[in-house]
Every structure is written in structure tokens, then in C-alpha cells.
Amino acid sequence: MIKFMHKYAKFFYVFFFLIIISFIFFYVGPIDKSLEQLALVEIGEKKIYPDEYWRMYENMKNYYSNALKEKFTPEMEKELRLKDIVLEGIIDNELLLSEAINLGIKVTDEEVNDAITHDPSFIRDGVFRKEIYLRTLELSRLNPRYFEQKKRDDLTIQKMRRLIELAANTKAEIPKEFAGALKGNEQAMESIMKSIQDEQKAKTLRSYMQGLRKIIPVKVRAELIAWEGGDGAKPVV
Template sequence: MLQGMRKHARYFYVLFIIVILSFIFWGVGPLDKPTELTVAEVGKEKITIEEYWRTYENARTMYRQIFRDQFNEELEKKLNLKEAVLESIINERVMLAAAADMGITVSDLEVQDAILSNPQFKRDGVFKKEVYFRTLELNRMTPEQFERSTRQQMAVSKLKSIIWASVDGIPSEVTPGGDTQKAQELSRSLSAKRDLALKSFIEAAKASMQIKVNRERIS
């Protein structure tokens, strides 16, 4: 089983990142509940206990879908899931702060387009305002909170694109219809370079930020 995990490590990594990013949909930020206990602080941004456990449960659900009956307490410990979830949320906050420092902005029109194209708010391929408001209401969010979270998510995505662009590029020897195996190897190499560039950026950004973590609250 673990051999299969290593074989498809990139696949699981992408799925996990998708799960972690999904926390943005459910609402984040200290403006919502300023008095709630926090598990970590990244600068002025707080990561609440509620947000952490919600994201953790989302991650467990995703891994349960992947591993089915093989997902148990032992595998969860091997994955170091609790720590991985916390680290991922912290990294997103670091990216958000870095994006703000770099002057990366998201326009109202970009936010609007993102919401209108969100499949969760569509019926028969068409955006439905009543579905949008009902979905937010069910998740105890106001349109303003969701729009703010969407803007944050898009700012982080823009920053990631800038970081990845620094290592992207198609070698001249790769041509359409060429060696498929070589193209796949180059694709894996590019993905590894992207991951390394992103990790290096985050670690450098962390060094310049004040980060407090209360791990005992998730033990």
C-alpha cells in the first residue's frame, strides 16, 4: 500500500492541496470570530481551532475516499495528517501575506467572474443567484465574507503563478508528437522544480514573519 502511495505521490499531493484550499470556501479570517481560540497566528492573521478541525475533517474525508477501507488510524499517523493540515493552512496564510506585500491585487470583476463560473452555484450550466445565496446561508457565510475569501484565494493563485513562471519553460528539444516518455519525464521534472520553488519561497517568507503555533491545541 505504501509503495502505491509513493508511486502516486504527486497525485495524492495534488488532491491534498485541493482539500486544503477548500477551507477558503467555508470562510476564514479573524474578522469573522475575533475572540475564538487560535491554533496559530501568521502575522496578524489568526487560524482558529474551528477552521483547523474543519480543514482536518475535509482532509480525512478525501483520504478515506482514496484509500477506502485501508484508511485507518495507523495510516493517518504515517501520513502525519494533523501536522500536514496545520502546515498547509499556515503556508496559505504566509502566501496571502506575501501577496499583499508584493502588491498583488484582485479586481472586483475578477471576483465576480470567479463566482459566476463556480459550478457549485450553477444549475444546468447556468449561474443561479438563489443557489448562490442558499449555499452561503447553509454554510453560515455572508456574500461579503465569501467574496473576501474568493479574493484571497485568487491573490494566492496569482502569486503561485508568478513563482512557477520562474521555473517554467518548454525545452527546445520537446516537439509536438515527439517522444512521449521523454515528455513525461520533463513534465515530472518541471513539477518537481515548481514544488521546490514554491517551498523555497514559503520558507524564505516565513523567515521574515512572526509565526506563533499552539500545537497542544490539536494534540
Template sequence: MLELMRKHARNWIMKLLLGIIIVVFVFYFGSLRGREQADTIFILDGKAVYLADFYREYEKLIDLFRNRLGIPLTEEQLKSLNLKQQAFDSLIKEAIILKIAQESGLEVAAEEIQDAITSNPAFLRNGVFDRRLYEETLRLNKMSPEIYEKATQKFLLAKKIEDLVYEGTPVSDSELMDLYRMQKEKINIQFLHLSFRDYLDNVEIKGEKLELYFKEHKSEFTLPEQYRVKYLFFAADDYEPKGEVNLSKEERYKKAMQLALQAAKMAHDTIYQQENFDAYAKEKGFKIYESPFFSAKALPDYFSHLNNFTKEVLTLKEREISRVLADERGYYLFQLAVKKPARIPEFSEVQKDVEKRVREREAQSLCKKEAEILLDRLKKGENIVKIAQEKKIKIEETGFFLPGKEVPHLGILGPEREVLYTLSQNKPYPNEAIPVADGYVIVRFKERGTIDLQEFENSKKDLRKIFQELKAAEALTFFIDGMKERLLKEGRLKIKKTVNDL
């Protein structure tokens, strides 16, 4: 249970939003007739769920997130939210919940269905059920009252299962205190920091080892696409208006930029039509600048400040010209001169990089081994001050902080940070050293901060509701997953498509 609390103590709002408490969308249960067997996603006890059901559920999840977040969702955001998988899992869970309800003999009375409909805020006008609004809403969703009432019955059946699980997951005061501590209690950690760089000189590397490493990791040394560009620069200073002495400095700059832009646009249009970049520059007396080869991830400083440089220039074909780009100094017209494809280099080309990689990896291994030895000595009772003096390592402290991804003086930690929740006076050391950006740290619990007991008492009601929902969701998910495995094993649940097929 502590693991459950650690997992959700700091992000329960997002977990609820993402659907840790199962949401049954009533309109999902509407009738979808006339579909072909080829569209079947899964079959449970002879009843099929179809592709149209999936996309209906998927669209509802998208709408839910759009409404909650208040912003449109891009394709990348949709992928990161994994909504297709959520929609797929939701359909299976809903079908299993209904099956459980039916097999448990649970029923929904006609009065319950009527109460659910007449109290639904979507059908209320001025706080009173409005039949015309009800019928209009159903019509817009292409659903008859009979179908909606049947769907509501199924929804209420599923809700009864959820309520039974919720009522069967009590939360003790000690669990609430543990949850509150994880949210509010700060800790202070001592640590010894071992950097892998201190072990680099201890690494011995033979040439055969380097070549073997390169052979096994060639793709990691792939040289990216390389580009060389030519460009014309229309500097505002070269178009400074002459003879207009009454203009202010700002007005002269603005006028010069306008003239430079006109020249750049004329050059662009002419070169675009005649494909004569070099000839045009020679005719007009413009200097052609040429860059050395560079990659998209290592732009020359004099290009990196230009807006959309990568998009506008590096996506060109060889000898194509870009649109006119600008900075505060003037305007640029680029031609992509040469584009070299990405390639795997010969060992001789990257030997130094390979040696650096292997040396650092070996040093990391030595660093980890040393950290584990020191941690073992500390766990056996040796004094941390004595060991620090022996190894000439400074004992550092994080200061009081709330455990999270980022720890003061240690930076952003990986999943290993969870161990910080478990440390105490009785167990001051973790089982393993914790990896950090440049090596390993051995952490030691020092002290906990105080918590506000009055605030805890005032927040117990809300904490209990949150934690009970988390426990119920965990229990329901565990039960449904077990039921799913049993149904699959018995052949009652047959999955015809996976998310990758949708």
C-alpha cells in the same frame, strides 16, 4: 534537481494527492467570530488563527482523501497519512502566502471574483450559473455571499502567488529526458554478495562482553506475556448420527457439526453461569486438554488456524471462558488458565540469545569492513573478476530492471537504493557497499537498456506539466519555509500550539 526527480519520478501522482501542490480551500477563509484567545493556534502580524480553523481544515483533508480513495478511512490510516500535521502546516502556509500577496501589492479585481464564482462547477446547473444553487450551497456551509466573496478574493490572491512561481520555473528538454529515463530506463547491475554468516567463525566473544551487552540492551530481550489455556474439544466425529443410514456423507457431517455445536453451546452457557469448568467436564466425561505456555507471537500450530483465537482467548482474564470457536473438525471452548506478565529475564535465561545477537552483530561489522576494502580496491582500478576469484565470490547480475525498492536477486533495499540511479560507465561504483538482509553487496554498473525516443516525444507535454508542478511546489515550499523562519525570528509569527497539542 536530479535529487528532486529521483524523489518524485515514480510516485508523482501520490505526491500531488498528498498536497505537494498547495491547495487553498476557499471555505477555510470564512469568518469564525466569538472565539476565545485560549483557542489560538498561531498569530501572524496580529491576526489569529484558531482551533476551529484547524479542525475545519483537518475535516476537509479527511473528506478529500475519502473522495479520492473512495473508501472510509480508519483511525490507523488517518495516523499514517499524518493529516493533522498536513492541516496544521497548510494553515500556516496559507496565511504566509496571503501575507506575501498583500506585501507584493497584488490585487484581485471585482470581475475576477465574479468570474471565479460564476464558473465554479459547484454552482452550475446544465452548464449555467444558478444563483439559487449558489445561495443554497452557501447556506448549507453557513456562509453569507459577502463572506464567500471575500474568501474567494483571498483564494485568488494566493493563486496568483502560486502562478507566479509556476511560471518562473521553466523545465528544459534535458531535464525531461532525465525524468523520462528514471521512469522508463532499465539498468543491469553486477554485484558481489558478502554474507555475514561467513564471518561468524572469526568472531571472538568473552563472557564479560556478553553481560555488558545484555545490561545495555535488556529491553530487547523482554520475554513476552505467556499464556496457558485449557479447552474442551467437541469433535464432529464424536457426534456422528447413528441409525440414519439414508443420509449422505455430506449430510451426516452437517448433522454431526450441528450436534457438536449444540453440546459446545450448552457447555459454554453452563460453565459461564456456574464457573465450574473442571467440574462440568468431569460430570460430562469430557477430556480437558491443556496447552504448554506460549506467547501471542508464537501460537501452537493447533491454535493458529482458529479465527480470532488471539482476540477471543488471549484477552480473557484468568479462569474466564471464551466464546465457542470452530474449525472444520468441530468446536472449541477455551479457558484462560494462567497468564504470566511480560518480564525482563535474568542473563542466564537468555545467554544463548545474547551470544547469538552479539556474534551476528560482530560478524556484520567484519562483513562491512571487508566489503569496504574490496570496494576501495575496485574503485582504484582492480579487476572485479580477479577479486572475485581471489575471494571465491561469485559475480552475479540483477538482470535489467527499473530501480525501485525491490531489486532482482537483492530483495528490498533501503534508502541506499537511490545510489543505483547515479551509476554509469563513468562512475560504475557507489561510494559505499549496500546493506542487504544477510550482509553487504558491492554493486557495479554494467549496462543500460534502450528507451523509446518516439514515446518520449509523445509524452513530453505531460512530463513537462508534471515536472513543472514538482519544481514549482519545491520552490514554493522552500520560499515559504524561509519566510516562516524570518517571520518567527522577527516575532511577527507566534505559534501558540503544536500538532501534539491538538
């Protein structure tokens, strides 16, 4: 698994980006700022606090644990640099959201409503259940207005990401030395072309994010999420 992820790191980044978008705002309630916490990340005027980071980190850790079962060991988590990846994902999403707002990219009320009413978490027997929706938010200590705003932000980020990917050169071509060997094997051809396209999109996205970091101030206090006493110890927040 680890060797596979290293070998296909570019494609894994795209996969991860899709995952973290789905977790970045979901079931993360407002943080009580009365405790005068230091911000872990400052992106322009936006601040991300350690509590928010750890919730997102736990969401991501649980995702991999559920997906990989016993294969997801502490060693794998460490080799994947999960802590760093979650932090980078948070920063990237906030940068994309900031730039989308600057560019005037909007999400309509209808789009937000459609995303919520088609969310599997709130559907039973093929139908959206408002009572399940409200109960789920209540259990997560979220009010509908807050959740809907975060869903709007989520959709805005996705729109921004798709816009960037449109700039990628997606006209993939199989190298001539392999084209002959793959002739007649349409399934293999399509699989390879998709991998090439994904790599091009990942490169375009990374290049764009690097550019954003040069023009939007980003301050990170990494010491706020340092492990105390080594592996497996309690995080310092």
C-alpha cells in the same frame, strides 16, 4: 498507495497544495472570538484558531475518504501525517497571502465574480443559479460579502503561487542515458518531462516558503490540536 505517495512525495505536495487551496476558505464561516480562544497559529497580525483548523482538517479528511473510499484507513491517515499537512498548508497559504498583499498583487471584482459564477457548486443545467448560491451560503452560515472576500483571498494566493512557479526552471530535459530508450515514445516522454517540471516547481515553491518563514513571524501552539488519549480520541481544543 502509501508507497506511491512516498515515492512521489514532491509531486504529491503540489497536488495537495491545489487541494488545500480549494478547501482553505470554502464553507468556513467566521469564528466567534467571544470565547477568548487561544490562537493556534499567529502569522504576523493574523490569527488562526483551533476551530478553524479542525473544520479544514475535516474537509481534507472527507476529501480523501470520498476519493479513496475504503482504502483511506486510519493507518493511511496517520502515515500521511494528515494533521501536520493540513497545519502546514494553512500556514503556507497565509504566508503567501501576506506576501502577495505586500507585493501589491490584486484580484479584480470581475475575477471574483467569474470564479463564483463558474463554480460547479452553484451551477445547474450549465447555468449559474443565484438562488442556489445564496442558499448554499445561508446553509453554511456565510454572508455573500464574507464569502466573496475569502474567494478573493483564494484567487490572490493562486496568483502568488503561479508567480513563484514562473521562477522555476521548467525547461526539463530527459537524461541522455534514457533519451535513446524513449525515442519514438512521445507519450512517455511528455509524462516524464511533466514530472520533472512538477518537481522543479515544488522545489522552487518550498524554497520560497522557507524564505518567507524567516522574515514573517510564525508562532504555532501545536498543543492545542494534540490528541487526547491517543489515536482516535477527541481532539483537545
